Amino acid sequence: MSRFEDTLQRDLTVIADRATPSPDAWQQIQRRIIDQEPPQETEIIMLTDNTTRPRRWPILAAAAAVAALVVGGVALVNRGDDANDPADTPTPETIAIPGPDDDADVDTGPDSGPDSDADPSATPEADTDPSTEGETAATDPRSLSLAGTLSAVLDFVPPGDDGVGSFSGDDVITGDLFGTGLAEGTYRNNDAGDGLVGNNHLVLDVRITDIGEGRLIIDEQWASKLTGSSEHTGVVTAGTGDFFGATGSWTYLAPDGRDNPATDKVETAGDYSLELTLPSQADADRGWTVDADGVITIGGATHSSTTFTPIDDGDPDTVTSVSTSTHTDADGAVTRSGVGHRVDPDSRTSFGIGRDTQELTLDGFGTGTLEWVVYWSQDPHLSSRQHLIGATGAFEGYTGSLIAYGGHPD
Amino acid sequence: MVTVRVSASEASRRGTRAERLSADQTLIDLYRAEYTGMVRLAFTLIGNNAEAEEVVQDSFLEISSRFDDLGQPGAYLRTIVVSRCRSVLRRRRLMQLTPPARPTDLPPEAESLWDVLEQLPEHQRIAVVLRYYCGYRASEIAQITDQPAATVRSHLRRAMKAMRKELTP
Numbered sequence: 001m002s003r004f005e006d007t008l009q010r011d012l013t014v015i016a017d018r019a020t021p022s023p024d025a026w027q028q029i030q031r032r033i034i035d036q037e038p039p040q041e042t043e044i045i046m047l048t049d050n051t052t053r054p055r056r057w058p059i060l061a062a063a064a065a066v067a068a069l070v071v072g073g074v075a076l077v078n079r080g081d082d083a084n085d086p087a088d089t090p091t092p093e094t095i096a097i098p099g100p101d102d103d104a105d106v107d108t109g110p111d112s113g114p115d116s117d118a119d120p121s122a123t124p125e126a127d128t129d130p131s132t133e134g135e136t137a138a139t140d141p142r143s144l145s146l147a148g149t150l151s152a153v154l155d156f157v158p159p160g161d162d163g164v165g166s167f168s169g170d171d172v173i174t175g176d177l178f179g180t181g182l183a184e185g186t187y188r189n190n191d192a193g194d195g196l197v198g199n200n201h202l203v204l205d206v207r208i209t210d211i212g213e214g215r216l217i218i219d220e221q222w223a224s225k226l227t228g229s230s231e232h233t234g235v236v237t238a239g240t241g242d243f244f245g246a247t248g249s250w251t252y253l254a255p256d257g258r259d260n261p262a263t264d265k266v267e268t269a270g271d272y273s274l275e276l277t278l279p280s281q282a283d284a285d286r287g288w289t290v291d292a293d294g295v296i297t298i299g300g301a302t303h304s305s306t307t308f309t310p311i312d313d314g315d316p317d318t319v320t321s322v323s324t325s326t327h328t329d330a331d332g333a334v335t336r337s338g339v340g341h342r343v344d345p346d347s348r349t350s351f352g353i354g355r356d357t358q359e360l361t362l363d364g365f366g367t368g369t370l371e372w373v374v375y376w377s378q379d380p381h382l383s384s385r386q387h388l389i390g391a392t393g394a395f396e397g398y399t400g401s402l403i404a405y406g407g408h409p410d
Numbered sequence: 411m412v413t414v415r416v417s418a419s420e421a422s423r424r425g426t427r428a429e430r431l432s433a434d435q436t437l438i439d440l441y442r443a444e445y446t447g448m449v450r451l452a453f454t455l456i457g458n459n460a461e462a463e464e465v466v467q468d469s470f471l472e473i474s475s476r477f478d479d480l481g482q483p484g485a486y487l488r489t490i491v492v493s494r495c496r497s498v499l500r501r502r503r504l505m506q507l508t509p510p511a512r513p514t515d516l517p518p519e520a521e522s523l524w525d526v527l528e529q530l531p532e533h534q535r536i537a538v539v540l541r542y543y544c545g546y547r548a549s550e551i552a553q554i555t556d557q558p559a560a561t562v563r564s565h566l567r568r569a570m571k572a573m574r575k576e577l578t579p
Contacts, residue, residue: 004574005542011523012454012543018513019453021446022463029441029470158504165504189505196505227464228497256468259497261533261556266497 142278144208148175150252151269152183153260164188169265171204177274179206179213195225200232211278212242218250228257230268236276248276368393437474440483445470448491454539455495456502457528458510465494489554492536496555499532526576534569537562 001009022028154169164186171181187198202218220234232252239246254270371390445466452462469490473483480486502509509528512521527535533555540551548566552559 004570004578007519007577008523008538008573009542011520012539014517014520015513015524015527016450016454016543018459018516019450019462020459021449025445025449025463025467026438026441029467029474032467032471033474156500156504159506163506187504189507193507196501226461226498226501227468227494228501256472256494257497258493259500261493261496266500 142211144176144211144274144276144278146176146208146272146274146276148173148177148272149269150174150254150272152267153263154183154257154266154268155264156187156266159188167198167266171202173204173206173272175272177204177206177208177272179204181205190223195223196230197221197223200234202234206243208243214243215240216243216246216276220250220252222252224254224257228254228266228268230254230257230270236274239278243276243278246276246278248274250274368395370395436483437470437477440473440487441470444484444487448487451488451539451544452491452495454543455492455536456498456510457512457524461498461510462495465498466491469494489556492540492554493556496532496536499535503532522577523573526573529576530569530572533557534565534572537565538569538573541566 150171150173152169152171154167156167157165159165165188166184166186168182168184171183173179173181181202181204183200183202185198185200187196189195190197198221200220200222202216202220204216204218205213206216207213215238216236217238218234219237220232222230222232224230230253232250232254234250234252236246236248236250250272252270252272254268257266257268259265260267369390369392448466448469449459449462452465453459456462456465469487472490473480473487477483512524516524527538530538536555537551540546540554541548546554548562549559551557551562555562
């Protein structure tokens, strides 16, 4: 050993001797071991009459062979005869855009009624409305409590000049919910400087026994300590497939995140809890379809698939794109264009937030523009959520939102 | 058929576990033999006493749940501690945190070494500490850090070159 190495050895020992182990460390360890012990459970199995057997949740009445799509169409509801009078300012509550919990053909205008609504698109929707046909499909939302384990392998990218870093990775989820997913989000140092806080966008392809398969999109916020444990809380922002129209809350507790030197990625695993509410069976049975050309049919209306044109925005990690699409109501053409989205070209799933300005002409209503904030993801399942932030012309003063869910084209 | 889950009461659960811990002389022996040394190792790696203790206590927590399956708990404990220290160093880098303050009572030579260690990439810092504080060979460091021995030697070469440049007058 060289003289330099001898000196190095000596000085490292001097540094190590400055450590001051706590004298009651064993008591602390003992307390923590007791606290982390999971509750002991005993299963008692009792035989009972089958007629009293409780159902955990309603069994789906029919196989959802057609992947459900709930509408992204625009249903501007007839305000009655007064709507044709341009001098008459419309009241804000008369835009109705069908979401997963909405009845797509319900008119909410003050004078609306089956006979006064000249919109022929209402006719086919009325035919599919179980409530008007007296069907016995379940009408209550289905609530589920799910729990299990989520493990993830995450790749962290250090912060830029703005102090914000990013991460992405793969998730595996087991338990009452089973599947895989993608995680992508940002993080920054928290105010106290002793850990990280961040946002995460989870796209989970999952299966629930007795319910089916689909995709859940969850947005969460999380905080971690320097040593790696983290707490996450979030909400279900969209569901597709058999979970279209899903809403819910999500928590995830990971006791430790560990670096894997072989992959240079962070590996983490912990327990999740998900409270999920699915639409009623009647809502689940109503949907829309996509043909081989990507044209979506919603009742009497169609919506063409969106085309994206990438634009080089100088950022190698993202692409800004412009999309155009056409929505055709049964009573006339409506064209929308000028969408700006940020897309991650390397992601298996692209998602983002953009703005959409829609020039709209509706027979019997007038012409104007609607400006939306759009939150979306695009993949074999389609999902988007839009919130109206501005309206002009015939639509001035209106507010509303639009939720679109999709499934695999049949 | 109905399945009913019955949870044991908190009091009886704690009592049972505490009795088990008291009886687990082997874990206590490991604690007595290794705890102080592991805290010193962790402190040398990450430079903060509180974090070093947390890392080592977390490692004991982890090892307690699988103690019966481990042939060499001491070696496994060392591997966990080093891995957790690397996680701390990595997060510190990702978060761009200010390094821990240097102890005030260090002799000048150790002060210089402290500053140089703070500048080393985490792989190199770990390799240097395991080699020159713990006395492990490159092949042993490779096992502890789950890296090829050649990679460890490369980390050591680069670290020594950087340290000689900074510490040699």
